[in-house]
Amino acid sequence: SQAGQYNYLQNSIIPTYHFQKSLQKLKIPKLDDTFDRYFKALKPLLSTADFDKAKQIGESFHRGEAIQLDKEVRELDARNKNSNYISEPWFDMYxxxxxxxxxxxxxxxxxxxxxxxxxxxxxxxxxxxxxxxxxxxxxxxxGKLKPEIFHLNPKKSDTVMFERLMRLLPESVSFYGAFAFNAYPLDMSQxxxxxxxxxxxxxxxxxxxxxxxxxxxxxxxxxxxxxxxxxxxxxxxxxxxxxxxxxxxxxxxxxxxxxxxxxxxxxxxxxxxxxxxxxxxxxxxxxxxxxxxxxxxxxxxxxxxxxxxxxxxxxxxxxxxxxxxxxxxxxxxxxxxxxxxxxxxxxxxxxxxxxxxxxxxxxxxxxxxxxxxxxxxxxxxxxxxxxxxxxxxxxxxxxxxxxxxxxxxxxxxxGLNMRNFEQDSFGRLFVKNFGLSPDSVMQSGIQVAFYKVFKKFVATYESASTSAFKYGRTETIRPASMATKRLAEYLDGKKISDSNVGEVISMMQECSKYHNKLVKEGAMGQGFDRHLFALKYHAVQRKKQSMPEFFNSHAYKFINHNILSTSTLAYPNIMNGGFAPVVPDGFGIGYRILDKKLGACVSSYSLSELNEFVDALEETYDQFHDIMKKAPTRKNN
Missing domain, CATH: 3.30.559.70 (Choline/Carnitine o-acyltransferase, domain 2)
Incomplete structure (x- = not known):
C-alpha cells in the first residue's frame, strides 16, 4: 500500500533482530596475550630504562595479583550468559x-x-x-529494517536467495547459517x-x-x-x-x-x-x-x-x-x-x-x-x-x-581550536596498488607527522568496533608500533630518491602488515586495553580493594594518556566528523580515506601546535604520494 511505502524505509525479508540471539559471546583475551600486547605497545614509546622498569612492574602484576582478578572476571563472565565481560564496567565508566x-x-x-x-x-x-x-x-x-551484516563476499551473500534462506533458519542458529556464507551479522543491541x-x-x-x-x-x-x-x-x-x-x-x-x-x-x-x-x-x-x-x-x-x-x-x-x-x-x-x-x-x-x-x-x-x-x-x-x-x-x-x-x-x-583539510591527489584505490592498507597509510602519516614536529612518540588510540559479538562495544588499536617508529625516524629530514624509494615502500608495507594484524585483533576483541580495564574495575569497583600498584605505574598512566586520539569515518555520505582531544595536551583526529581523496578534522587546545601538526600531516600525505608515485606497483611486480 502507499501508506506502507511511505511509513517504512525498508521491508526486510529477514527480521531485524533475527541474528541477535545466536551472536557469539565476546571472548576474554588470554592473560599472557594481554601482557604481551601491552609490552609491545609500550616499546616504541619508552626509553630502554623506562621500558625495563615498566616490564618489571607489569610482570610482577601479571604473575601476581592479576591471576586471581582474571580468574574471577572469567567466572563472573561465564555465569552471565547474556552479557559480556566489558559491558557493565564500560557503561559504568561512562x-x-x-x-x-x-x-x-x-x-x-x-x-x-x-x-x-x-x-x-x-x-x-x-x-x-x-x-x-x-x-x-x-x-x-x-522488524522491517535489514539486519546489520558485514558481507565478506557480497556477491554470494548480499542476495535475495541468502535472505530467504536465513529467514528459514531458527534464531538460535541463524548466525552459523550466515557464517557459512562468509557473512557476519553484527550486534544491534544499541x-x-x-x-x-x-x-x-x-x-x-x-x-x-x-x-x-x-x-x-x-x-x-x-x-x-x-x-x-x-x-x-x-x-x-x-x-x-x-x-x-x-x-x-x-x-x-x-x-x-x-x-x-x-x-x-x-x-x-x-x-x-x-x-x-x-x-x-x-x-x-x-x-x-x-x-x-x-x-x-x-x-x-x-x-x-x-x-x-x-x-x-x-x-x-x-x-x-x-x-x-x-x-x-x-x-x-x-x-x-x-x-x-x-x-x-x-x-x-x-x-x-x-x-x-x-x-x-x-x-x-x-x-x-x-x-x-x-x-x-x-x-x-x-x-x-x-x-x-x-x-x-x-x-x-x-x-x-x-x-x-x-x-x-x-x-x-x-580554548578549543579545530582545523580541517582534504586532499584529492590520492585515496584508497591508489594506495591498494602498493599492497598497503589505507587505514595504515592514514595512521602511519599521523605517527610520521607527529614525530616531525615533536621529535617523540606518544600514546595513540584508534577505536575498533567489536560489534561482531553480542553487546560488543569497542576495543583499542594501538597504531604506534616499532614499524611506524622506524618509518618516522627514517623519513625525518630525509630526501627520497629512486635509490631509496624501494626501502621506504617496504617499510610502509611492514607498517601495514603489523597494523592489519592489530585491526583484526581489535575487531575480535583481542587487544589489551579492555581486559586490563576490566581487571582494574573488578579490583576497585567490585571488590573495593585498593588500586593495584600496576595501574598507578608511570607506564600504564602514560599509555592511557592518549595524546593522539583517532577515529576513522570513511563514508561518502560524511563531509567530516570529529571530537575534542581526550587530554589537555593532545589532539582529536577524525580522519577519512575514500576512493580518491583523504582528509581529517583535527582539534587541539593549542593553536600553534595544531597548525604545526596539521601542516606536517598534509606534507606527510603529499610525501607518501610522491613515494608511491616513484615506486613500482604491486600489480606490475
Missing part, C-alpha cells in the same frame, strides 16, 4: 564520569551536502531528515537507544532513560523548545506538507529565549543533577519529561556557516541555547542547510549511529519527500494545538544557574 559530556564525550558527524541545492533550504532539509528518520525508526520497531532516549543526570552516576511509547519530536530554535507529534491517530507518519508546516511554523515563531536551559546539559554532571532536581521542584517535571522521551532532537541553528572548520565548531558544541547534549541523538541543521549528528556517547558507539546516518542521508537524497514545489499545509485544526512550545517555571536561583552554565560553557569551549 555514566559515572562527572566531567561535562561536551567536548569530553559527545562527537559530531557532518552530512555531505544534498546534491540538489534547492533541497538545502533549512525547513525543507529538516522536514526530510525527520520523515526519513521516522521511516527508519518505524522499520526498526516493526539501536533502540537511537530514539526516545536521554541520559539523565544523577548524583555520582547518571542513568539512561528510554520510553518507546512516545511519538513526539523535540525541536530547538533560538533557545526555545518545541514538540509536535510525528504520527497521526492511525499511526501513519504525518504527510510531508504537514511536517513541513510544523517546521515552517517553528522557524517563523518567537524571539530568542531569555533563559535557555540547554547550557545546563553542558555542566559537570553533579552540578547539572542538582540544578535539575531544583527545576523539577519548581514544577518543570512534565516539560523535562517531554524533552527526555522525544523521538530525538532536531536543532535549527540561526547561523549561516559553510566553512568546514567553522561548521566543526558549530556541530561539536555550538550555541548552548540551542542544544540538549543529553539527548541520545541530535540532528543540527543550520540556516545554509548544512547538517550533522551530535550524539551522547554512553549508550552506544559508531555502528548504530552510522547506520542511522547513512540510511537517513540516502533516503533524503533519493526520495526527498519535501521539495521546492511542496507547499506547507495543515488542515487538521489549529497548528498551535499540535506544535507546543514548552514553558519553564524559573526562579532567581534557576536563572542564576543558567547564566553560570553559559559562562562555564564559554570558558570550556573558548
Amino acid at each position: 555514566l559515572s564520569a562527572r566531567e561535562s559530556i561536551v567536548l569530553n564525550y559527545n562527537p559530531f558527524i557532518t552530512f555531505a551536502v544534498d546534491p540538489n541545492p534547492q533541497q538545502m533550504d533549512q525547513a525543507i532539509r529538516a522536514s526530510n531528515f525527520l520523515i526519513s528518520s521516522a521511516r527508519f525508526m518505524n522499520s526498526l520497531r516493526n 539501536y533502540f537507544r537511537l530514539f526516545n532516549s536521554t541520559r539523565i543526570p544523577r548524583q555520582n552516576k547518571d542513568e539512561l532513560l528510554t520510553d518507546s511509547s512516545k511519538n513526539h519530536m523535540l525541536v530547538l530554535h533560538k533557545g526555545n523548545f518545541y514538540t509536535f507529534p510525528v504520527f497521526d491517530d492511525q499511526n501513519n507518519i504525518y504527510k510531508p506538507e504537514e511536517i513541513y508546516a510544523f517546521f515552517s511554523h517553528i522557524l517563523n515563531s518567537g524571539d530568542r529565549a531569555e533563559f535557555p536551559l540547554g547550557a545546563l546539559t553542558a555542566e559537570d554532571r553533579n552540578t547539572w543533577a542538582s540544578v535539575r532536581e531544583h527545576l523539577e521542584k519548581l514544577g518543570n517535571k512534565e516539560a523535562l519529561d517531554q524533552i527526555d522521551t522525544a523521538l530525538f532532537c532536531i536543532a535549527l541553528d540561526d547561523c549561516e556557516v559553510s566553512d568546514p572548520t567553522e561548521m566543526s565548531h558549530e556541530f561539536l558544541y555550538g550555541d548552548p541555547a540551542n542544544r540538549w547534549f543529553d539527548k541520545s541523538n541530535t540532528v543540527i541543521i543550520n540556516k545554509n542547510g548544512h547538517a550533522a549528528v551530535n550524539f551522547e556517547h554512553s549508550w552506544g558507539d559508531g555502528v548504530a549511529v552510522l547506520r542511522f546516518f547513512n540510511e537517513v542521508y540516502d533516503d533524503t537524497v533519493k526520495n526527498g519527500f519535501v521539495n521546492a514545489k511542496t507547499r506547507p499545509s495543515f488542515d487538521r485544526g489549529e497548528i498551535k494545538k499540535f506544535v507546543t512550545k514548552l514553558e519553564f517555571k524559573l526562579n532567581d536561583e534557576a536563572k542564576k544557574s543558567i547564566r553560570k552554565a553559559e559562562e562555564n560553557y564559554r570558558k570550556a569551549t573558548g
Whole structure:
C-alpha cells in the first residue's frame, strides 16, 4: 500500500533482530596475550630504562595479583550468559564520569551536502531528515529494517536467495547459517537507544532513560523548545506538507529565549543533577519529561556557516541555547542547510549511529519527500494545538544557574581550536596498488607527522568496533608500533630518491602488515586495553580493594594518556566528523580515506601546535604520494 511505502524505509525479508540471539559471546583475551600486547605497545614509546622498569612492574602484576582478578572476571563472565565481560564496567565508566559530556564525550558527524541545492533550504532539509528518520525508526520497531551484516563476499551473500534462506533458519542458529556464507551479522543491541532516549543526570552516576511509547519530536530554535507529534491517530507518519508546516511554523515563531536551559546539559554532571532536581521542584517535571522521551532532537541553528572548520565548531558544541547534549541523538541543521549528528556517547558507539546516518542521508537524497514545489499545509485544526512550545517555571536561583552554565560553557569551549583539510591527489584505490592498507597509510602519516614536529612518540588510540559479538562495544588499536617508529625516524629530514624509494615502500608495507594484524585483533576483541580495564574495575569497583600498584605505574598512566586520539569515518555520505582531544595536551583526529581523496578534522587546545601538526600531516600525505608515485606497483611486480 502507499501508506506502507511511505511509513517504512525498508521491508526486510529477514527480521531485524533475527541474528541477535545466536551472536557469539565476546571472548576474554588470554592473560599472557594481554601482557604481551601491552609490552609491545609500550616499546616504541619508552626509553630502554623506562621500558625495563615498566616490564618489571607489569610482570610482577601479571604473575601476581592479576591471576586471581582474571580468574574471577572469567567466572563472573561465564555465569552471565547474556552479557559480556566489558559491558557493565564500560557503561559504568561512562555514566559515572562527572566531567561535562561536551567536548569530553559527545562527537559530531557532518552530512555531505544534498546534491540538489534547492533541497538545502533549512525547513525543507529538516522536514526530510525527520520523515526519513521516522521511516527508519518505524522499520526498526516493526522488524522491517535489514539486519546489520558485514558481507565478506557480497556477491554470494548480499542476495535475495541468502535472505530467504536465513529467514528459514531458527534464531538460535541463524548466525552459523550466515557464517557459512562468509557473512557476519553484527550486534544491534544499541539501536533502540537511537530514539526516545536521554541520559539523565544523577548524583555520582547518571542513568539512561528510554520510553518507546512516545511519538513526539523535540525541536530547538533560538533557545526555545518545541514538540509536535510525528504520527497521526492511525499511526501513519504525518504527510510531508504537514511536517513541513510544523517546521515552517517553528522557524517563523518567537524571539530568542531569555533563559535557555540547554547550557545546563553542558555542566559537570553533579552540578547539572542538582540544578535539575531544583527545576523539577519548581514544577518543570512534565516539560523535562517531554524533552527526555522525544523521538530525538532536531536543532535549527540561526547561523549561516559553510566553512568546514567553522561548521566543526558549530556541530561539536555550538550555541548552548540551542542544544540538549543529553539527548541520545541530535540532528543540527543550520540556516545554509548544512547538517550533522551530535550524539551522547554512553549508550552506544559508531555502528548504530552510522547506520542511522547513512540510511537517513540516502533516503533524503533519493526520495526527498519535501521539495521546492511542496507547499506547507495543515488542515487538521489549529497548528498551535499540535506544535507546543514548552514553558519553564524559573526562579532567581534557576536563572542564576543558567547564566553560570553559559559562562562555564564559554570558558570550556573558548580554548578549543579545530582545523580541517582534504586532499584529492590520492585515496584508497591508489594506495591498494602498493599492497598497503589505507587505514595504515592514514595512521602511519599521523605517527610520521607527529614525530616531525615533536621529535617523540606518544600514546595513540584508534577505536575498533567489536560489534561482531553480542553487546560488543569497542576495543583499542594501538597504531604506534616499532614499524611506524622506524618509518618516522627514517623519513625525518630525509630526501627520497629512486635509490631509496624501494626501502621506504617496504617499510610502509611492514607498517601495514603489523597494523592489519592489530585491526583484526581489535575487531575480535583481542587487544589489551579492555581486559586490563576490566581487571582494574573488578579490583576497585567490585571488590573495593585498593588500586593495584600496576595501574598507578608511570607506564600504564602514560599509555592511557592518549595524546593522539583517532577515529576513522570513511563514508561518502560524511563531509567530516570529529571530537575534542581526550587530554589537555593532545589532539582529536577524525580522519577519512575514500576512493580518491583523504582528509581529517583535527582539534587541539593549542593553536600553534595544531597548525604545526596539521601542516606536517598534509606534507606527510603529499610525501607518501610522491613515494608511491616513484615506486613500482604491486600489480606490475
